[in-house]
Amino acid sequence: MECVFGLVGNGFAIVAADTSAVHSILLHKNNEDKIMVLDSHKLIAASGEPGDRVQFTEYVQKNVSLYQFRNGLPLTTSAAANFTRGELATALRKNPYSVNILMAGYDKEAGASLYYIDYIATLHKVDKGAFGYGSYFSLSTMDRHYRSDMTVEEAIELVDKCILEIRSRLVIAPPNFVIKIVDKDGAREYGWRLSVNDVTTAAV
């Protein structure tokens, strides 16, 4: 099952997601990027049904862009999160989207923030959050070691601890993860954690 988790540190927010695209027992792809860059200073890490995940996050991304074009101002992370929750809530009793979202962003006034939005349109502003079976292992690890003024290095150590815990304890653990960070310099990819390389040039 898909593992997504994230935390807020001192002036930055980090999200990590697994990169497996699974279809019943088959792993179709082990380098699928599930963390979308929403705009220059926002990230959406999404997990859920394949069609819904891509379609809904693209829908949010395009609407955020549209607001920026129309009004000449980017949305704050809080506004984007509330918009996303509103769309999920409107669709919930007609045509629900099965997507869980962690939205991380940086605003000049509010600093770094992380929003937890689940598939039934719950919205919480959190310091740390997680979705999927991996959450059973990563939440307690984060609860134990988290402090609100962590540096990037300390936060990455904590993320790696969580990934190690998921890999060693979850029975069908995803092999690879991608980590992205957002801070005052923008939203960008931090790194990958690969335990299975995509074999494209096998020296067999």
Next chain:
Amino acid sequence: MKLDTSGFETTMPVIGFGSNSEMLDGVSSVPSFDLPRTTDFDGFQKKSVEMVKPAKGTTTLAFIFKEGVMVAADSRASMGGYISSQSVKKIIEINPYMLGTMAGGAADCQFWHRNLGIKCRLHELANKRRISVSGASKLLANMLYSYRGMGLSVGTMIAGWDETGPGLYYVDNEGGRLKGDRFSVGSGSPYAYGVLDSGYKFDMSIEEASELARRSIYHATFRDGASGGVASVYHVGPQGWTKLSGDDVGELHYHYYPVAPATAEHVMEEAA
């Protein structure tokens, strides 16, 4: 998500029982469709969706390599335990430089690939340039997404060659769309993956790649009861697609594993 409801419009005018025809002059016909005659309408809908689900009895595969994209598929159609056909065309020619593979409901795949071909041609006419593989697969994924939950059964790969080089996308009826280098779809796909993954190298010649594709389909048909018939192999290069081979898998079996004539210990001879 606007659905295409043109199929719902009836051509017959709606006429009430014994009412005056003057009242109905100029009244346009109401879009309507027949409800199935069943006592349990809600359960009937769910059952028909569930009936299509176990489908995708097939083996299709595609992979990108140095010389382009190799696409291969079997040709068996099965309805439960009955083999309804051994000669189904599961590789669909969308246009001269793009191929689609079929897994799931045959009607769904054929219709939606034809529909995609139409949309691609319209794009060409409107924009004076060919559509990219990424764009074509996105069109198909969006169309299928708007029908999610309604029982469509489509597991397809769109393979083609556009300005950015070879492209391969996996699209299914849940609206999922994946970009990748190697995919196999269908009930025989785990078997095909086993042979494909162990033999794959990016630097293969066209002959080596077509042999790998053929072998993967053969091994999948050997183990999977819902796959069989003819293993077709296509190649997509910069000039478009060409069909490389179509071999009966029964014959392929004896080609790969010939039967050595057994030496008889005692030979019965005709009494002279």
